[in-house]
Amino acid sequence: MPKILNIVETAYRATIEEQDDTILWLTHALKNAGADISLLLRANAVNYAVKGQDASGLVFGEASMAHSPEIDKDLEKLAAKGVPVYLVEEDAKERGLSDADLISGVKKISRRDLPELIDQHPQVWHW
Amino acid sequence: MASGKTITIAIMDAPYESANSTTALRIIHAALQQGHNVNVFAYEGAVNLTMKAQQPHANPVKGTTVEQEQHPTTKDWIASLFKLAKDKGVKLDWNNCGLCVDERGAGDWIEGPRRGSPKDFLEASSASDATLVIPTK
């Protein structure tokens, strides 16, 4: 099975309704199905690696969210499952994110090294 | 003449929202026309592409009736792609993500697609000659 690189760039797309990010969820599912898969966070999705995200407390009339998304924890679970999680360091820096803001277990990669990362993966799925 | 080759395509956009849907269907058409098998993984909003209840409508701005307007529906285009696959003797395997279907209430679809999962997508991709992911924004 060829190595897959999932690239995620769009952050917080329906994450409340889905209770997770659809592509992080898909990455989990593919890993569970036996995929040799890595994850790259770029553009706004670098914010997924920020510690302490809290989307709790939403109420619509009498309906309240029982379980809000926990994207940072989902990423930690992916890394714990053996999925290499990369993050474009310039994208994080431009958005004011320092190492102290980010969860551990995420590998920073420079934009200039993205071609090499892509070369290492026969399948590149840019979501 | 069937080529024996297979392309897998993942799509995410809901119908009538993005040019991506049309492009994806054009790619599928071209692949089938060339005699290739095609696997489709319809993820998230793309599961609505095949919903049976889609209906053409009149156009009050143009002043046309339903018959005059001949408004296309994605489910009819996709039904036509299934027919093309049959005529060409190749396979169009359209996999609607089951959980995406459930949360959208989109379970009533035209003849042809099946309910599936990310595992099906992975297996289809692994057995294919090419994979293309067309994401939504």
Next chain:
Amino acid sequence: MAKHIFIESRDPFDSADVDYFSELVQGIANRGQEVILFLVQNGVLATRRGSKHNERITQFMKHKVKVVADGFSLRERGISKPFDGVEVADMDHLVKLLLEPGTKAIWH
């Protein structure tokens, strides 16, 4: 040597992220890989003669990137003759490219 098809669907007037994709395309080409940039949908707007993004096309060619534009997307937008050096093709051609052994396809 792997072949790469980068499919750009975004309009450079609308999306600053086109710059990222352009850098990636040129970065891969600079590694000696065979690279085709296939423009589709609003991605073809950069090929209209006189567009300020024509220079972008020239840069791709300098990096030995073959630039192809979807004929339907051009016609749909009233572009009868794209910028010099841009090949016009259709989805039949894209499917053939996708199925060439060792080809990696990336959509943006």
